Amino acid sequence: MVAPVRPAAAVRARSVADVQATLRWATAHGVPITPRGGGTGKAGGCVPCEGGVVLSLAGLDRLRSIRPEHGFAEVDAGLITGTFRDAADEARLYYPPDPGALDACTLGGNVATNAGGPAALKYGVTRDQVLGVEAVLADGTRIDLGRRQPKGVAGYDLARLLVGSEGTLAVVTGIRLALRARPASIVAALMPFATVQDAAQAVTLGRRSGLEPRALEFFDATALRRAAREPGFPFDPSWGALLLVEFDGEPGVPEASLARFAEGLGDRGPLEVRVAGDEARRRGLWQLRRRTSHLVKVGAVGWITEDVAVPLGSVPDLVERLPGIGEQHGVIALAYGHAGDGNLHVNLLWEDPSGAQFAERAADAVIAAALDLGGTISAEHGIGLAKRRFLPQEVGDRAIGLMRGIKQAFDPLGILNPQKVFRLQEPPC
Ligand code: 2HG
Numbered sequence: 458m459v460a461p462v463r464p465a466a467a468v469r470a471r472s473v474a475d476v477q478a479t480l481r482w483a484t485a486h487g488v489p490i491t492p493r494g495g496g497t498g499k500a501g502g503c504v505p506c507e508g509g510v511v512l513s514l515a516g517l518d519r520l521r522s523i524r525p526e527h528g529f530a531e532v533d534a535g536l537i538t539g540t541f542r543d544a545a546d547e548a549r550l551y552y553p554p555d556p557g558a559l560d561a562c563t564l565g566g567n568v569a570t571n572a573g574g575p576a577a578l579k580y581g582v583t584r585d586q587v588l589g590v591e592a593v594l595a596d597g598t599r600i601d602l603g604r605r606q607p608k609g610v611a612g613y614d615l616a617r618l619l620v621g622s623e624g625t626l627a628v629v630t631g632i633r634l635a636l637r638a639r640p641a642s643i644v645a646a647l648m649p650f651a652t653v654q655d656a657a658q659a660v661t662l663g664r665r666s667g668l669e670p671r672a673l674e675f676f677d678a679t680a681l682r683r684a685a686r687e688p689g690f691p692f693d694p695s696w697g698a699l700l701l702v703e704f705d706g707e708p709g710v711p712e713a714s715l716a717r718f719a720e721g722l723g724d725r726g727p728l729e730v731r732v733a734g735d736e737a738r739r740r741g742l743w744q745l746r747r748r749t750s751h752l753v754k755v756g757a758v759g760w761i762t763e764d765v766a767v768p769l770g771s772v773p774d775l776v777e778r779l780p781g782i783g784e785q786h787g788v789i790a791l792a793y794g795h796a797g798d799g800n801l802h803v804n805l806l807w808e809d810p811s812g813a814q815f816a817e818r819a820a821d822a823v824i825a826a827a828l829d830l831g832g833t834i835s836a837e838h839g840i841g842l843a844k845r846r847f848l849p850q851e852v853g854d855r856a857i858g859l860m861r862g863i864k865q866a867f868d869p870l871g872i873l874n875p876q877k878v879f880r881l882q883e884p885p886c
């Protein structure tokens with residue numbers, strides 16, 4: 458877990474010029490800068506661990522333009538993601554990324570961590586929508602990177618390099634985001650399974666069938682039991698696990714795809730298929746899904762949440778290993794999340810303060826399991842401080858060396874979000 462830290466000062470930028478002035482000053486005085494969007498990140502990326510100045514982009518929140526004729530929009534980095542999605546929807550357009558903190562996180566924060574969400578399954582993560590970025594370099598220079606049309610291969614793709622760089626290379630102030638046509642029809646269904654293995658198996662079989670679900674969300678029985686203390690959360694004690702499956706397309710297509718998905722699972726198919734009959738019910742299901750992260754933690758005195766991902770065929774292996782990890786380390790281990798992307802939010806909870814001492818070891822075991830299965834330590838929350846110690850295990854020292862070289866080229870004084878993602882020097886914070 459990442460402890461709170463107080464910076465020496467905070468700057469609330471209202472314009473790109475404010476960001477430039479702050480960085481010019483920081484370079485002149487060698488002051489660390491920690492950029493901040495909505496502050497909803499899960500890996501401590503916006504914790505000012507070296508003191509210095511927190512640079513808030515939240516006041517830079519204009520929707521600059523929507524250009525349907527070009528298929529993109531230009532936004533300030535501090536615009537709330539949900540506000541942008543609603544504006545696109547009003548223009549009959551669609552922006553797919555829908556992270557859990559949709560109504561509080563900013564598009565700049567999403568760019569920093571390359572955020573995902575349920576619909577990333579069909580439409581990709583934030584990086585897949587970014588055509589270009591406007592950013593301010595450590596010395597205060599403003600640069601425009603990227604393209605204005607679907608194709609463009611002029612030089613290294615620096616715009617996309619900034620996506621997922623967690624504010625360590627430059628401060629992103631504006632973003633050019635691709636927009637799509639709004640899907641004509643969307644249908645969601647709950648599919649409970651007798652066993653967790655059947656549900657995990659359905660994730661891999663469902664994807665292999667050639668169908669393209671828009672979302673394929675998984676809940677294991679522990680997650681369900683805990684979340685179902687909330688009235689309205691669907692659960693039956695006979696359920697071993699639950700999938701929330703969603704398809705979109707021309708009218709009639711999603712219903713047919715759902716039926717084919719369930720039928721294709723044969724004997725190990727769902728116990729039932731509960732289709733959300735109308736848009737209000739579909740939205741209601743997603744409200745509950747969005748609250749799952751909070752609901753499962755009620756009653757716990759502490760927790761660590763992971764966002765590991767594994768190759769699709771290994772999802773059943775990962776879920777099978779979790780109860781053993783929980784038992785061995787004396788914590789409650791549960792999983793839910795974007796299983797269609799191989800991405801599970803493994804939550805390690807303790808209800809007695811003594812559990813804290815074992816939780817880090819349990820987290821190590823979850824990370825080791827994901828890496829052992831060929832997966833990743835972070836599918837969508839980023840590395841920040843919380844996952845930093847695991848990064849060398851996944852990418853190796855040579856890759857960390859290359860990343861340090863890139864950091865040095867962008868930020869020679871090391872003032873931009875220092876110590877995040879990987880250590881710049883010892884002792885680290
Ligand atoms: C979600 O999918 C979020 O609900 C949060 O990414 C996950 O808190 C978590 O573990």
Ligand code: ZN
Binds near residue numbers: 795802
């Ligand atoms: Zn998630």
